[in-house]
Each structure stands twice: as structure tokens, then as C-alpha cells.
Amino acid sequence: MENVIIIGTGCAGWTAAVYTGRANLKPLVISGEQPGGQLTTTTEVENFPGFPEGIMGPELMMRMQQQAEKFGTRVEYDLVSSVAKQSDGSILVKTAGGAEYHTHTVIIATGASPRWLFLDREKELVGHGLTSCATCDGAFYPDVPVVVVGGGDSACEEASFLTRFASKVYLVHRRDELRASKIMADRALANPKIEPIWNSELKEYLTDEKGDMRAVTVLNRLTGEESELEVKCVFVAIGHDPNTGFLAGSGVALDEDSYVVQNGHSTQTNISGIFSAGDVSDHIYRQAITAAGNGCQAALDAERYITALED
Numbered sequence: 531m532e533n534v535i536i537i538g539t540g541c542a543g544w545t546a547a548v549y550t551g552r553a554n555l556k557p558l559v560i561s562g563e564q565p566g567g568q569l570t571t572t573t574e575v576e577n578f579p580g581f582p583e584g585i586m587g588p589e590l591m592m593r594m595q596q597q598a599e600k601f602g603t604r605v606e607y608d609l610v611s612s613v614a615k616q617s618d619g620s621i622l623v624k625t626a627g628g629a630e631y632h633t634h635t636v637i638i639a640t641g642a643s644p645r646w647l648f649l650d651r652e653k654e655l656v657g658h659g660l661t662s663c664a665t666c667d668g669a670f671y672p673d674v675p676v677v678v679v680g681g682g683d684s685a686c687e688e689a690s691f692l693t694r695f696a697s698k699v700y701l702v703h704r705r706d707e708l709r710a711s712k713i714m715a716d717r718a719l720a721n722p723k724i725e726p727i728w729n730s731e732l733k734e735y736l737t738d739e740k741g742d743m744r745a746v747t748v749l750n751r752l753t754g755e756e757s758e759l760e761v762k763c764v765f766v767a768i769g770h771d772p773n774t775g776f777l778a779g780s781g782v783a784l785d786e787d788s789y790v791v792q793n794g795h796s797t798q799t800n801i802s803g804i805f806s807a808g809d810v811s812d813h814i815y816r817q818a819i820t821a822a823g824n825g826c827q828a829a830l831d832a833e834r835y836i837t838a839l840e841d
């Protein structure tokens with residue numbers, strides 16, 4: 531019987547592991563599809579406190595893992611396929627690799643995945659002028675034109691934020707009206723640095739000799755016309771999908787967008803002993819540091835739950 535199984539190895543998962551490890555609970559972490567989570571797809575992280583010179587995303591995740599392992603965390607490189615509460619109060623966790631674990635508690639820290647456009651070479655361009663996070667990467671593009679793709683609150687918020695750095699922000703949206711709330715949409719459209727490009731979609735990323743973004747091809751969906759926009763960075767802001775598919779049939783409550791619902795100020799889900807942390811439950815803040823903080827909260831909640839069981 532495990533004390534705690536942490537599903538996911540992003541900031542939330544590793545922080546939960548550091549805390550439960552230091553509480554001597556010998557946590558078992560199951561890595562998931564993308565060990566290290568979303569930060570492994572970024573380059574430099576400048577807004578994680580404690581690193582005044584910045585730190586590369588993959589290195590930050592590696593250090594978190596080392597810190598977790600130092601306190602007795604064990605890691606399995608596998609994918610969880612199901613989580614099920616048992617009649618004796620324990621939780622059964624099964625993996626795609628065929629392993630089965632019984633545990634007192636589970637911390638779901640599987641994160642969310644940004645939606646991408648599925649254009650050619652998209653994966654290799656992430657970190658080279660293609661990103662899904664303006665807060666993370668906006669400051670790397672001062673005084674150059676950039677593109678934001680999308681028409682929701684995220685796209686409008688990111689476009690407005692990027693006007694602090696970029697010389698111009700093109701907002702490319704596939705329809706002729708924004709999905710964003712009126713206040714966000716009005717703010718973006720009133721900003722003289724933002725130029726909306728309606729009824730349009732990106733067709734191609736164009737790179738320079740170093741492999742960095744230099745322009746995009748834009749297709750007008752109404753006229754069929756194609757044009758080129760010279761931009762140094764493309765911010766794809768077409769939404770995120772929480773990684774909760776494996777929870778189908780588990781009884782864990784999800785909201786209408788499939789994020790795990792937390793109970794008020796705690797990280798407890800609707801099922802006792804099952805906690806969640808980070809982007810899998812958060813579609814508002816979505817920052818490395820907020821995920822880490824929530825991972826800490828989940829670890830403390832799980833620890834208290836186990837103590838109550840022992841009592």
C-alpha cells in the first residue's frame with residue numbers, strides 16, 4: 531500500500547513530491563506522457579522566484595526532480611490509465627504499462643496542454659518564436675512585431691499584455707467577431723498597437739537561416755487570398771485542454787471544460803483521498819509558480835488525510 535501516488539511531473543507534481551517526501555511519506559510519482567510538463571517546452575524562465583538570472587525550463591524541472599528524489603521520491607516512467615476508489619477506502623491506480631498500485635491518497639497533477647494549430651514544423655518551433663504563453667515569453671520580443679492567434683479572453687489578454695513589449699501585435703482570428711468577454715475585447719480593439727486580422731488563419735510558419743520565426747503566411751478564409759506577415763514570434767492562444775481523459779469512469783468531478791473541481795480552498799476533489807494540483811484544476815492563472823504552490827497545498831492536504839486515517 532502506497533501512502534501517496536502523484537500523477538504528473540510538472541511543477542505541481544514535483545512540488546507535491548518534495549513536500550510529501552520531506553514528510554517521510556515516500557511518494558511514488560508516475561511521470562506521464564511528457565515528463566517535466568509544459569516547462570520542458572519553453573526556453574528561459576525569468577519569472578520563477580529565486581533565479582534572478584533566469585533558468586531554462588527543462589533545467590528547472592530537472593532540479594525539481596532532483597530535490598524530490600533527495601527526499602525519497604520514487605519515479606515510474608509510465609502513464610496512468612485509471613484511478614478508482616475501492617470499497618475498503620483505498621484507491622487503485624492502473625497504468626498503461628500494466629502496473630497496479632493500491633494507495634491511501636492520489637494527487638492528480640497532470641496539467642493541461644495548450645492547443646496548437648497543427649501546422650508543419652510546429653513542435654520544433656516551440657521556443658524559437660512559437661509559444662503559447664505571453665506571460666512567459668512576451669519580454670523576449672521587445673520592439674518587434676508579433677502575432678497572437680485566437681479570439682477568446684486568452685488571446686485578447688495576451689495581445690494587450692504583449693503591447694508592453696512588441697512594436698505591433700497582429701490579432702489573427704478565424705471569424706469576424708471575438709469570442710472574448712466584451713470588456714477584454716473592447717480593451718484589445720481600442721489599443722492602437724493591436725491590429726485585428728479577421729476571418730483569417732495561419733497557413734505556414736516561415737523561418738530564418740537559424741531556424742527562428744521570421745514570418746507567417748495568413749489565409750483569408752473569405753477571399754482565399756494569402757499574405758505574409760513579418761513577425762518574430764507567434765503566440766497561439768486558442769485554449770488549453772486539461773489532461774483528464776484517464777479520469778473517465780473514476781467518479782472524480784470535472785467542470786464543464788473537463789478541469790478537476792477542487793473543494794473550496796482545499797485541493798480535495800469530490801472523492802476522499804483524491805486531491806488535485808496545478809493546471810489540471812486551474813484555467814485562470816496557469817503559471818509555474820501557482821502550480822508549484824498548489825502542489826504544496828495538495829501535499830499538505832494529503833498528509834493531513836493520512837494522519838487522520840492513522841488516528
Ligand code: NAP
Binds near residue numbers: 681
Ligand atoms: P476559448 O474561450 O475556448 O477561446 C479559444 C479561441 O481560439 C476562440 O476564439 C476560437 O475561435 C479560437 N480557436 C480555437 N481553435 C482554433 C483553431 N484551431 N484555429 C484558430 N482559432 C481557434 O479559450 P481561452 O481564450 O483560452 O479561454 C478559456 C477560458 O478561460 C474561458 O472561460 C475564458 O473566459 C477564461 N479566461 C479568462 C481570463 C480572464 O478573465 N482574465 C483570461 C483568459 C481566459 P472561435 O471563437 O471561432 O471558436
